Amino acid sequence: xxxxxxxxxxxxxxxxxxxxxxxxxxxxxxxxxxxxxxxxxxxxxxxxxxxxxxxxxxxxxxxxxxxxxxxxxxxxxxxxxxxxxxxxxxxxxxxxxxxxxxxxxxxxxxxxxxxxxxxxxxxxxxxxxxxxxxxxxxxxxxxxxxxxxxxxxxxxxxxxxxxxxxxxxxxxxxxxxxxxxxxxxxxxxxxxxxxxxxxxxxxxxxxxxxxx
Numbered sequence: 001x002x003x004x005x006x007x008x009x010x011x012x013x014x015x016x017x018x019x020x021x022x023x024x025x026x027x028x029x030x031x032x033x034x035x036x037x038x039x040x041x042x043x044x045x046x047x048x049x050x051x052x053x054x055x056x057x058x059x060x061x062x063x064x065x066x067x068x069x070x071x072x073x074x075x076x077x078x079x080x081x082x083x084x085x086x087x088x089x090x091x092x093x094x095x096x097x098x099x100x101x102x103x104x105x106x107x108x109x110x111x112x113x114x115x116x117x118x119x120x121x122x123x124x125x126x127x128x129x130x131x132x133x134x135x136x137x138x139x140x141x142x143x144x145x146x147x148x149x150x151x152x153x154x155x156x157x158x159x160x161x162x163x164x165x166x167x168x169x170x171x172x173x174x175x176x177x178x179x180x181x182x183x184x185x186x187x188x189x190x191x192x193x194x195x196x197x198x199x200x201x202x203x204x205x206x207x208x209x210x211x212x
Contacts, residue, residue, distance in 0.1 A: 003046045005056075007038070010100065013093050014038055015057040018045070025104040026052035028210070029094065032059065033114030033138075035067030041113065044137070047203060048111075049211045053103050057093060059116075060086065070119045078118060080144030087123045091130070109133040109210065114168065114196065118142050121176060124155050125183070131155045135206055137198050138165060140172040141179060153183040158209045160202040162194035 005016040016038045020026070028048065030041035038058040045054055059068035071082040098105030109132050112120030117139020124131040128150040135158040157180050161173035170191060177189050188209055192199035198206070 003042060005042060005054075010093065010097055012060070013057055015055060015097075016042070017056070018050075018054040020052055021050035024052055025102065027094070027098065027103050027105055027108035028052045028054050029108060029110040029120075030054060030056040031070070031110065031112035031116030031120050032056065032068075033112075033116050034069055035063050035065065036113070036116070037068050041111070041116075044111065044113070044198065044203065044206075047207050049207070051211075052109070053101070055094075055097065057090070060089065070115050078115070078140075078142035080122060080142050080147065083119050083122045083142055084126065086119055087126050090119070090123065091127060106130070107132050109135075111135040111137065111206075111210075112139060113137040113198075114139055121145070121180075122148075124157075125150055125153070128153050128155065133210065134158070135209065136160070136173075136176065137206070138162065138168055138173075138196050139176070140168050141176045146179065150183055153180065153185040155185055156209075157185050157187045158190070158206055159187060160190040160192075160198055160206060162197060162199065163191055164194060165196045167196040 005018045032040035059070045061069040070086045110120045117136035124134045125148040190202035190205045
């Protein structure tokens with residue numbers, strides 16, 4: 001059964017949100033993938049615990065075919081610099097939304113799929129004190145990420161990927177895991193025999209990760 005979310009705008013941002021089942025000032029940010037929008041991540045979120053606000057913004061850059069992107073330069077490979085701009089804009093949006101809704105955004109959790117997972121990973125590395133839990137679903141770290149060397153990465157990280165993923169190779173997910181571990185993060189890794197999606201087994205593990 002689909003969950004009933006609320007559509008809203010704040011300055012130049014369009015987003016959907018869902019309040020927690022009980023009063024809470026915690027936030028879980030949901031970042032969609034390439035050509036997605038504010039509706040895309042709820043297929044996962046309907047299984048998530050309702051102990052925090054769920055917030056799913058639409059990426060700022062329209063894709064000519066359909067949907068939206070987290071990077072402006074569509075004709076080049078994903079790079080750290082491309083996503084750095086979106087990470088800074090996203091931080092401004094989250095802070096403004098938090099002030100408007102009296103929600104604590106000094107530290108929050110984030111779940112991203114594919115390109116949204118890449119942005120979530122970059123965001124966590126650029127602002128290491130902001131993210132408590134990061135979940136990367138069928139994602140990757142873009143070129144140049146290795147130049148970020150946070151002194152300490154307190155975030156807990158969950159990575160799930162399909163061994164048959166032809167869009168983003170499993171090797172890129174394993175490389176992201178290794179990089180985060182080198183940065184001192186605690187990483188939970190779930191891979192399964194699926195394509196560019198999340199298996200039922202790994203989705204259950206993700207829900208457990210978000211609950212504990």
